[in-house]
Amino acid sequence: WIHDGKYEIRDASYLLGLDCDDTHTLIREELADPRVRVACIGPAGEKMVRFAGIFTDRRACGRGGAGAVMGSKNLKAIAIRGHKEVQPFDKEAFSEAVREQVKAYQSHPSFENFSQTGTQIAEFTNVLGMFPTKNFREGVVPNWNLIEGSEFNKIRVRKTRCFSCMVHCGNISKISTGRFAGHWSEGPEYETIWAFTGPVGVADIGLTVAADKLCDDLGLDTISTGNAIGFAYELFERGIITKADTDGLELRFGNNEPVIELIRKIAYREGFGDLLAEGVREAARRIGKGAEAYAIHVKGLELPAYDPRGAKAHGLNLLTSNIGADHNTGYAGQEIFGIPIPKQYDRFAIEGKGELTKWNQDVTALFETGILCSFIPSMMMLPVEVYGKLLSSATGIEEFRDPQYLWLVGERIFNLERMFNVREGFGKKDDVFPRRLKEEPMPEGPSKGRVFEEEPLREDYYRARGWDIETGIPTEKKLKELGLEFTVKK
Amino acid sequence: WIHDGKYEIRDASYLLGLDCDDTHTLIREELADPRVRVACIGPAGEKMVRFAGIFTDRRACGRGGAGAVMGSKNLKAIAIRGHKEVQPFDKEAFSEAVREQVKAYQSHPSFENFSQTGTQIAEFTNVLGMFPTKNFREGVVPNWNLIEGSEFNKIRVRKTRCFSCMVHCGNISKISTGRFAGHWSEGPEYETIWAFTGPVGVADIGLTVAADKLCDDLGLDTISTGNAIGFAYELFERGIITKADTDGLELRFGNNEPVIELIRKIAYREGFGDLLAEGVREAARRIGKGAEAYAIHVKGLELPAYDPRGAKAHGLNLLTSNIGADHNTGYAGQEIFGIPIPKQYDRFAIEGKGELTKWNQDVTALFETGILCSFIPSMMMLPVEVYGKLLSSATGIEEFRDPQYLWLVGERIFNLERMFNVREGFGKKDDVFPRRLKEEPMPEGPSKGRVFEEEPLREDYYRARGWDIETGIPTEKKLKELGLEFTVKK
Numbered sequence: 001w002i003h004d005g006k007y008e009i010r011d012a013s014y015l016l017g018l019d020c021d022d023t024h025t026l027i028r029e030e031l032a033d034p035r036v037r038v039a040c041i042g043p044a045g046e047k048m049v050r051f052a053g054i055f056t057d058r059r060a061c062g063r064g065g066a067g068a069v070m071g072s073k074n075l076k077a078i079a080i081r082g083h084k085e086v087q088p089f090d091k092e093a094f095s096e097a098v099r100e101q102v103k104a105y106q107s108h109p110s111f112e113n114f115s116q117t118g119t120q121i122a123e124f125t126n127v128l129g130m131f132p133t134k135n136f137r138e139g140v141v142p143n144w145n146l147i148e149g150s151e152f153n154k155i156r157v158r159k160t161r162c163f164s165c166m167v168h169c170g171n172i173s174k175i176s177t178g179r180f181a182g183h184w185s186e187g188p189e190y191e192t193i194w195a196f197t198g199p200v201g202v203a204d205i206g207l208t209v210a211a212d213k214l215c216d217d218l219g220l221d222t223i224s225t226g227n228a229i230g231f232a233y234e235l236f237e238r239g240i241i242t243k244a245d246t247d248g249l250e251l252r253f254g255n256n257e258p259v260i261e262l263i264r265k266i267a268y269r270e271g272f273g274d275l276l277a278e279g280v281r282e283a284a285r286r287i288g289k290g291a292e293a294y295a296i297h298v299k300g301l302e303l304p305a306y307d308p309r310g311a312k313a314h315g316l317n318l319l320t321s322n323i324g325a326d327h328n329t330g331y332a333g334q335e336i337f338g339i340p341i342p343k344q345y346d347r348f349a350i351e352g353k354g355e356l357t358k359w360n361q362d363v364t365a366l367f368e369t370g371i372l373c374s375f376i377p378s379m380m381m382l383p384v385e386v387y388g389k390l391l392s393s394a395t396g397i398e399e400f401r402d403p404q405y406l407w408l409v410g411e412r413i414f415n416l417e418r419m420f421n422v423r424e425g426f427g428k429k430d431d432v433f434p435r436r437l438k439e440e441p442m443p444e445g446p447s448k449g450r451v452f453e454e455e456p457l458r459e460d461y462y463r464a465r466g467w468d469i470e471t472g473i474p475t476e477k478k479l480k481e482l483g484l485e486f487t488v489k490k
Numbered sequence: 491w492i493h494d495g496k497y498e499i500r501d502a503s504y505l506l507g508l509d510c511d512d513t514h515t516l517i518r519e520e521l522a523d524p525r526v527r528v529a530c531i532g533p534a535g536e537k538m539v540r541f542a543g544i545f546t547d548r549r550a551c552g553r554g555g556a557g558a559v560m561g562s563k564n565l566k567a568i569a570i571r572g573h574k575e576v577q578p579f580d581k582e583a584f585s586e587a588v589r590e591q592v593k594a595y596q597s598h599p600s601f602e603n604f605s606q607t608g609t610q611i612a613e614f615t616n617v618l619g620m621f622p623t624k625n626f627r628e629g630v631v632p633n634w635n636l637i638e639g640s641e642f643n644k645i646r647v648r649k650t651r652c653f654s655c656m657v658h659c660g661n662i663s664k665i666s667t668g669r670f671a672g673h674w675s676e677g678p679e680y681e682t683i684w685a686f687t688g689p690v691g692v693a694d695i696g697l698t699v700a701a702d703k704l705c706d707d708l709g710l711d712t713i714s715t716g717n718a719i720g721f722a723y724e725l726f727e728r729g730i731i732t733k734a735d736t737d738g739l740e741l742r743f744g745n746n747e748p749v750i751e752l753i754r755k756i757a758y759r760e761g762f763g764d765l766l767a768e769g770v771r772e773a774a775r776r777i778g779k780g781a782e783a784y785a786i787h788v789k790g791l792e793l794p795a796y797d798p799r800g801a802k803a804h805g806l807n808l809l810t811s812n813i814g815a816d817h818n819t820g821y822a823g824q825e826i827f828g829i830p831i832p833k834q835y836d837r838f839a840i841e842g843k844g845e846l847t848k849w850n851q852d853v854t855a856l857f858e859t860g861i862l863c864s865f866i867p868s869m870m871m872l873p874v875e876v877y878g879k880l881l882s883s884a885t886g887i888e889e890f891r892d893p894q895y896l897w898l899v900g901e902r903i904f905n906l907e908r909m910f911n912v913r914e915g916f917g918k919k920d921d922v923f924p925r926r927l928k929e930e931p932m933p934e935g936p937s938k939g940r941v942f943e944e945e946p947l948r949e950d951y952y953r954a955r956g957w958d959i960e961t962g963i964p965t966e967k968k969l970k971e972l973g974l975e976f977t978v979k980k
Contacts, residue, residue: 013647014647014648014662014664016666017664017666017671017672018672018674021511021515022674025511025515026648026662028524029650030648034518034524034525035524035525043672157503157504158504158516158520160519172504172516174504174507176506176507181507182507182508182533184508184512
């Protein structure tokens with residue numbers, strides 16, 4: 001409980017087992033202040049599910065298991081309330097920069113569409129044939145028109161937004177017919193729409209809304225949850241696991257009936273869910289019998305809703321992102337949306353993708369220093385120059401006015417993270433995709449016949465990064481250039 | 491949406507089907523003000539369940555089906571926010587009266603206990619042998635020690651209170667073991683503890699917490715819900731209804747397994763629940779086959795957690811309350827708690843109970859004019875004189891200083907309500923209990939052998955009220971005395 005510069009550690013035992021929504025409500029009541037902000041974990045975090053997230057008003061810090069970390073520290077929630085005003089260093093210059101920012105957003109070609117529909121657009125990756133289907137066996141989910149943007153327009157009941165944002169890309173969706181009538185959620189966002197349709201091979205808008213809310217309540221990352229479910233389905237179909245392993249659930253692609261029950265089981269680590277709660281890498285290791293081939297992850301983090309075979313720089317980012325297969329670390333908007341910044345790219349081409357991936361990762365890192373939305377870099381909504389004006393007028397640090405310096409900051413951040421990983425034993429051996437993505441050509445659809453050419457792409461990337469091609473470790477020369485010599489073990 | 495003297499009617503179609511908690515959250519988000527207060531209905535109100543309530547932050551306006559009225563008007567919620575200060579007429583005198591009020595509360599013999607445990611005390615009526623069990627067949631539930639105050643002390647995780655109240659009799663309870671581990675609720679209050687234990691004959695603290703929360707979420711009055719469930723159990727045991735009627739549910743006293751499912755069915759009017767959603771009177775009428783004998787209600791309102799055979803003035807109030815069998819209209823604290831105001835009474839005696847019931851009803855009516863908590867009159871926590879000082883200093887109306895005037899106000903209110911009922915066709919024929927309470931002596935326990943002597947008690951009451959003994963209608967003399975001549979049809 002952090003308030004106006006003071007902090008206090010409070011007994012939260014009465015909140016144990018409560019879902020994220022209830023936790024928010026009761027904390028605000030306990031503190032008798034409805035404006036308190038809360039970051040909490042749900043039952044999944046308490047149970048240290050490896051892909052439990054941290055939740056704030058139904059918004060998730062989903063990936064990488066931060067919720068499990070809180071759970072391991074017996075930390076149910078952090079509540080924050082401040083009353084002081086935020087004072088930028090140079091108020092006038094800051095206001096001027098904000099005006100430029102607003103103008104940049106408004107004049108962005110995607111602004112209107114993004115503002116109206118948000119990320120609820122499963123069509124764009126299905127059209128590209130890279131919507132991972134049936135545990136990444138295929139690239140198009142049948143009847144994807146049932147989960148495209150126009151369908152979500154029909155069930156949207158309200159727009160939402162993050163604090164003070166003019167884009168308001170968020171949505172509240174509500175199902176009014178069928179099995180899930182009455183279910184609603186904030187979202188689902190693109191990744192979640194995928195997570196409960198692609199992996200099981202059924203484009204069911206009702207289930208995806210219900211599953212989204214359930215994951216928000218129980219405190220689960222939807223991406224890893226959906227990926228783990230698809231993994232289980234494939235093992236079941238291949239006979240690697242049977243009903244004896246799945247608590248009697250019949251996991252057949254094309255039947256999404258067991259999904260809700262699986263989510264619950266994972267969150268509470270009940271029966272079969274306890275195994276899936278370990279994530280696909282560890283679950284595969286425990287199962288054995290060749291299950292590892294079907295665990296679609298990088299560095300233990302399950303892949304999101306993009307098949308790397310359909311977009312090579314996007315794939316290269318998933319391969320090399322410092323937290324594992326994370327699409328937000330260096331989104332290749334050039335390949336997915338055709339954004340021509342820094343220039344146009346062919347999504348299947350190999351050439352230049354190392355350099356492009358570096359560019360995407362560094363620009364993300366530099367925008368994240370200001371805790372800006374990750375859509376800013378992925379959709380190139382704000383020139384780096386304007387961002388620099390915001391930073392310098394807010395902080396008084398003149399260097400931020402220089403875009404070259406900002407790029408250096410971005411690159412330095414990414415390399416510092418890499419060196420952290422190197423210290424922990426990571427390297428080239430961990431920048432690898434599961435066999436399927438490299439050796440099984442996409443069987444059908446607009447990405448038919450494509451594989452991910454891991455070897456040449458990775459080498460190109462290491463070269464662009466100035467890293468050693470044999471080990472994947474930043475060279476001393478590069479580290480010196482970035483002022484990161486201190487990261488080298490003596 | 492009422493705010494600072496303005497009002498606005500907003501489209502709430504996106505809230506349809508949402509539970510009460512979610513409705514609160516989304517309205518506060520829509521209005522971008524977390525301090526907005528909300529009074530809303532849940533799915534049960536939308537479906538016009540006859541005993542649906544109106545809910546504000548998990549507090550229920552439960553009895554009488556006000557939620558169904560909102561539902562019938564297509565009104566999902568009322569949101570209110572004001573910013574003006576409340577100014578009492580005479581600030582100094584008001585503060586002085588408040589000090590007297592605080593002193594009166596603090597010096598009340600029950601203050602400490604009530605403040606610590608609230609109403610979570612199922613022991614007091616079990617000890618009196620009037621805890622209605624198995625649809626009012628018995629007066630003691632087996633193993634009631636499992637739901638007594640000390641058990642709730644163990645599962646209490648926090649105290650709560652209404653705005654600004656110093657008593658904070660509210661509780662948040664959470665179950666940590668067994669079938670309902672992880673379930674929590676605000677409450678359950680005494681009536682709710684009864685509603686999901688007595689009617690089915692099982693003292694299960696876990697179920698009562700889970701059922702309480704479910705009713706709060708779905709928007710149901712717990713008393714009528716529990717009563718309706720006990721009614722269904724009895725019909726099932728007697729073979730009046732069978733599994734063919736109950737959607738396959740086996741309703742046997744001593745087995746509370748079907749309760750949660752029944753609550754859900756009632757709220758959504760699914761299958762058998764659609765019938766129970768009509769309340770016991772109407773459900774019995776539709777079922778026929780003598781079911782009416784087991785419908786425990788007055789004027790269509792299901793009886794609460796007090797068997798009238800064990801406390802005659804308390805029963806007389808249930809019999810004559812203007813909204814049907816409501817314990818809050820004229821609670822006989824003299825019989826239940828032994829409160830010696832206006833004097834001591836034997837709970838089984840008939841003598842003087844007409845006068846006492848009038849006293850209890852009028853004192854409740856007069857305290858309700860100030861929208862005070864109904865525990866004030868039922869536990870006699872505040873002298874009428876002090877209340878008068880509060881009212882007069884707040885409003886500037888001098889008459890309120892005179893206790894005689896306040897008593898007149900109370901009596902006038904009660905008679906005005908009665909005349910409203912008379913106009914709608916109510917009379918002596920509606921001041922009746924079901925046969926069981928009058929003809930079946932309590933079989934066991936501390937109230938063994940007792941019946942409710944309806945005829946003499948009612949006559950005594952009418953006499954005390956100055957009503958016609960044959961018709962139960964206030965005499966013209968009485969109405970004139972109260973200034974209510976205008977209520978008589980010409």
